[in-house]
Amino acid sequence: MFIAKVVGNVVATRKNDTLVGYKLMIIQPINANGEEYKNESVAADYVGAGIGELVLVGAGSSVRVENQRKDSVIDLAIIGIIDELIV
Amino acid sequence: MFIAKVVGNVVATRKNDTLVGYKLMIIQPINANGEEYKNESVAADYVGAGIGELVLVGAGSSVRVENQRKDSVIDLAIIGIIDELIV
């Protein structure tokens, strides 16, 4: 998993059916000091995250293990909202 | 998932059978400001994207979860056409 900041969202009306119903958020990876690295990605929101929030992001087949998501084309998802980073 | 621009397509007559029927598009990853990063990749088109369009791209086993694609060697696919990036 990695730490990111929610910086926006994507509007895409013509998309794969299995994405319907998910908010597609633009996330900016950040390190434990809050510094940005790499470019933005797009993650499906599993926990109701808002713009500006610090989130925990999961990738790959792991974000499709739950029954209701086994058949979705999601490969990146917001799986937690971070209260605190203790370093 | 990530954001990309469709910049061309690949012609490959001798290819794995499971790729037959798919348009193989050359995509250029871009960030939320429209700037290019990384090199181009090749994605199977699931939604009828055209050259120049801004698209949402999925990767890995997630792009093979739908029944009609479970046995295809596709590892990257265009899964949405982006109307708008709200940042």
Next chain:
Amino acid sequence: MFIAKVVGNVVATRKNDTLVGYKLMIIQPINANGEEYKNESVAADYVGAGIGELVLVGAGSSVRVENQRKDSVIDLAIIGIIDELIV
């Protein structure tokens, strides 16, 4: 797998149910000479690692193969505590 140092942990009360019960540790990848590279990631702790310890980290679907973890959204995990690097 890769080598990392445990540098902190993440507090996230609103998170995917399948993460409940796991310590979410912030890990800093290091090479065999102990030098840092890449940015921190977040790994579920499978072996009781402490802050400052040198650990072995596994990624992807491999960290969900054990029965009790098949349905968890974990994609990165601490799977060993390193006693020694012999180079």
Next chain:
Amino acid sequence: MFIAKVVGNVVATRKNDTLVGYKLMIIQPINANGEEYKNESVAADYVGAGIGELVLVGAGSSVRVENQRKDSVIDLAIIGIIDELIV
């Protein structure tokens, strides 16, 4: 998938049984302008590619979906021979 050029091959007599019978080709990733990026990798050849040819390469579990390959340790494969890149 990505675009690459076949630049050589690997000889490895002591190898995992499931690799027996496959030509293991050294491939150099290139972008749509023919420029090299990243380092070489090794891909199993699924389509009879020759040295110097421009090829389409697939990665991860996608290159093991076909029945005859489900139990092979292959994680990278040449899945097409490129006739033309239209950009």
Next chain:
Amino acid sequence: MFIAKVVGNVVATRKNDTLVGYKLMIIQPINANGEEYKNESVAADYVGAGIGELVLVGAGSSVRVENQRKDSVIDLAIIGIIDELIV
């Protein structure tokens, strides 16, 4: 797959049960000219490789396809010992 050199090994007594019995080797990725790139990783040894040997390394779920390894947390493995690189 990629080419690497075995440069050492990891001693980890407290580790996930499914790693028991495997030699955990430190590997340095190299390109076809023998030049080092990226940092070291740790791979389970499937073929009896020794320190200094040139090896073929597989990654991801592909290194868990064989029955005896389906339930192991291994995500990187030495799957061949290279006799020769023909470029």
